[in-house]
Amino acid sequence: MRFISIAVFCASLLSEQAHAQITPEELTVETMPTPGANWFISKTGNGGYIFDAISGEMQGMLSLSRYTPAVTHWAPRQEFYAAESYLSRGVYGERTDIVAVYDFENLRPIAEIVIPNHMARLSVRGHLGLMNSGRHLAVQNMNPGHSVSIVDVEDRVFVYEASTPGCAVIMPVADNDFMQVCGDGTLQLIQLDISGFEENRVRSDVFFNVIDDAVFDRVARSAAGWWLITHAGVIFEATVNGPEIEISEGWRITDLGEEDWRPGGREEIITAHQESGLIYVAMHQGPVDTHHEPGTEIWVLDSNARRRVGRIELETPANSLTVTQEAEPKLLVADSRGGTHIYDAVSFAYERSINTPGADNFEDF
Amino acid sequence: MNIDKLMDRSYYWIDEQARRTSLALARRLSRRSFLSRLGIFLSGAAAFPLLPVARSFAQNSIQEVGDPQTCEYWRYCAMSGTLCSCCGGSYTSCPPGAEPSPITWVGTCRNPFDGRNYLMSYNDCCGKAVCSRCGCHNTEGDKPVYFNSNSSTVLWCFGTENTSYHCTVSLVLGAEDE
Numbered sequence: 001m002r003f004i005s006i007a008v009f010c011a012s013l014l015s016e017q018a019h020a021q022i023t024p025e026e027l028t029v030e031t032m033p034t035p036g037a038n039w040f041i042s043k044t045g046n047g048g049y050i051f052d053a054i055s056g057e058m059q060g061m062l063s064l065s066r067y068t069p070a071v072t073h074w075a076p077r078q079e080f081y082a083a084e085s086y087l088s089r090g091v092y093g094e095r096t097d098i099v100a101v102y103d104f105e106n107l108r109p110i111a112e113i114v115i116p117n118h119m120a121r122l123s124v125r126g127h128l129g130l131m132n133s134g135r136h137l138a139v140q141n142m143n144p145g146h147s148v149s150i151v152d153v154e155d156r157v158f159v160y161e162a163s164t165p166g167c168a169v170i171m172p173v174a175d176n177d178f179m180q181v182c183g184d185g186t187l188q189l190i191q192l193d194i195s196g197f198e199e200n201r202v203r204s205d206v207f208f209n210v211i212d213d214a215v216f217d218r219v220a221r222s223a224a225g226w227w228l229i230t231h232a233g234v235i236f237e238a239t240v241n242g243p244e245i246e247i248s249e250g251w252r253i254t255d256l257g258e259e260d261w262r263p264g265g266r267e268e269i270i271t272a273h274q275e276s277g278l279i280y281v282a283m284h285q286g287p288v289d290t291h292h293e294p295g296t297e298i299w300v301l302d303s304n305a306r307r308r309v310g311r312i313e314l315e316t317p318a319n320s321l322t323v324t325q326e327a328e329p330k331l332l333v334a335d336s337r338g339g340t341h342i343y344d345a346v347s348f349a350y351e352r353s354i355n356t357p358g359a360d361n362f363e364d365f
Numbered sequence: 366m367n368i369d370k371l372m373d374r375s376y377y378w379i380d381e382q383a384r385r386t387s388l389a390l391a392r393r394l395s396r397r398s399f400l401s402r403l404g405i406f407l408s409g410a411a412a413f414p415l416l417p418v419a420r421s422f423a424q425n426s427i428q429e430v431g432d433p434q435t436c437e438y439w440r441y442c443a444m445s446g447t448l449c450s451c452c453g454g455s456y457t458s459c460p461p462g463a464e465p466s467p468i469t470w471v472g473t474c475r476n477p478f479d480g481r482n483y484l485m486s487y488n489d490c491c492g493k494a495v496c497s498r499c500g501c502h503n504t505e506g507d508k509p510v511y512f513n514s515n516s517s518t519v520l521w522c523f524g525t526e527n528t529s530y531h532c533t534v535s536l537v538l539g540a541e542d543e
Contacts, residue, residue: 091494092527121520122510144468144513144523168511183512210512217509266502292504 031105032060037326041071041080041363042340042356043123048082048363049356050107053330053342056352060107064100069120069127073365074134074153078104080365081153083128083139085119099137099151099158111156118143118161120168123360125268126219129170129178136196138170138178148180150196159196164188169217171226173240179226181217183210187238189245204245207236216263216291220272220279222303227279229253229270231291233263235279237303251306253281253299260285264293266336267320268361273329273345277303280331280345282318294319294336300348312348322362334359427537428478436501440485443472443505445517446533449490451499456535459490463531466491468523470516472506473541482541488534489520492527 038053041062048062048071062071065084073080080102088094097119101111118141120127127140135154141147141161146168150159167182177191185206193199208215213230220227225239225246234250254261263269265282272279279302282295294317300310316335324330329345338358342351431438433450440456441448453460466489475482508515522528 087527087529091529092492095528120510122518124510142510142513142519144519144521146511146513166511168509168513181509181511183508210508214508214512217511289504289506291507292502 032107035365038324038330039365040324040332042359043071043361043363044357044359046357051354053324056354062102062107067121069123070125070361071363072128072130074130076134081130081137083119085121099139101153113151113156113158115139115149115151115158116161118147123267124217125361126169126217129172131172131176133175136176136192140168140170152196162190162198169219171219173225179238181215185209187245189240200243202243202245204247207247216269218268218270220270221274222272223274227270227272229263229281253301262286262290264291265295265319266292268322271321271323273323274325279303280321280323282321310348312343320359320361322364324364332362429476430478434499436503439474439476440535441501442474442503443485443507443517444487444533444535445502447496448499448501449532449534452496452532454534459534460532462493463490464492464525464527466522466525469521470514470519484538486536486538488536489522490531490534491522491525491529493531495530496532
């Protein structure tokens with residue numbers, strides 16, 4: 001009996017030893033892999049969530065201020081840029097507006113540039129624009145007069161604040177210039193010099209009436225310039241030729257009998273695939289002044305033929321759209337209940353929904 | 366008489382009138398009385414720019430129907446934000462501790478009780494966390510942010526010590542037919 005007890009005890013010791021051979025796990029921190037096709041940032045009031053639109057998997061997050069209008073990026077420097085506004089005690093105290101620079105690899109802030117405390121603090125994608133040269137970033141201000149802060153993101157310095165009365169929205173064009181929409185029915189072109197200071201300022205002819213049919217402050221980049229759309233659904237393309245602003249003749253996206261259909265939504269209601277010339281617009285049925293009503297359908301328009309090529313019916317109306325610029329593009333849709341959905345932007349087929357806090361806008365990178 | 370002499374005589378007449386008026390005032394008024402009247406004049410002048418606002422507060426005889434804690438209330442036709450009337454304030458007062466923004470956006474709303482159109486001023490109350498009760502977003506006459514005097518999308522906490530948004534009130538500034 002005693003022998004059996006010793007044998008059982010030894011066996012139990014051996015068993016313990018076998019369990020003890022498991023190597024303790026180590027806590028590690030991921031780094032961002034090289035961004036793949038159709039990766040995008042879902043900009044929310046809680047930060048920027050990075051997703052792969054093909055797998056639907058989240059890749060990481062940028063911590064942003066709740067007042068950040070948008071995030072943009074510059075792939076050659078592997079950096080993201082966000083305009084941010086903070087109050088020292090959360091909801092009161094000293095205000096500090098900055099442009100924050102985040103690295104691709106760790107999604108951490110690696111630099112910040114203090115700018116005037118005049119940021120508009122609205123979730124409008126066009127309130128932040130990196131010039132096409134990748135050097136100067138423009139931030140939309142409202143105090144309540146309009147102005148623009150220019151930041152040299154390469155040298156990490158604030159350059160100057162340009163007063164732009166009656167004009168807002170930043171549409172980068174040419175190498176180091178940007179256009180704006182103005183309340184008098186014109187566009188404004190501001191050309192920057194190599195240091196980021198204003199070199200030239202030009203206004204277009206009047207092409208819309210803000211009282212009768214205003215142009216949305218939500219715009220979409222085209223292959224040559226920018227698409228603008230009015231509350232009644234008339235599309236214009238604005239381009240520049242040196243110091244000249246050129247605006248195409250407007251075309252109405254509704255046919256006869258469809259006059260009660262209008263563009264609308266709380267955020268980015270128009271987006272465009274530059275290479276194919278396809279334009280996507282959130283549309284709803286309603287009277288005048290329903291321009292913030294979310295879209296019950298997304299209309300797909302061929303800008304070359306100036307005709308509609310598809311209608312995507314939505315279960316939940318949409319507030320914000322972005323199409324990625326890949327060869328096989330995805331259409332990213334934020335609905336009015338906080339859901340985010342991905343469609344094939346060519347076949348218009350629904351692919352998946354992803355779980356992200358309600359997105360204001362998306363950044364394709 | 367040439368023009369120079371005429372001008373000289375005019376200046377002399379003005380100087381003489383000013384001298385006589387000053388002497389008459391000095392004989393009739395004590396220094397304290399003069400300062401007192403000057404003070405009254407200056408306070409009146411300071412209040413002058415406030416008159417349009419003061420007039421709006423005097424319009425307390427508007428007959429109204431409806432529930433000011435719902436977005437359908439007639440004053441909110443161009444309102445966007447959180448209703449202060451649900452947050453410890455009213456449609457004309459900020460909740461305790463909030464700071465009213467002096468800069469506003471405007472709209473025109475029809476009062477169903479009397480059928481008149483009223484000019485509305487939508488003032489944000491600022492300096493506290495967003496109330497997040499009774500959200501309301503109406504867009505009658507709303508314009509994009511580049512036309513910000515008629516834009517409800519803008520955060521209107523300008524000219525306040527603290528710039529965080531708490532809620533919004535809606536004041537009547539006047540009637541369209543006045």
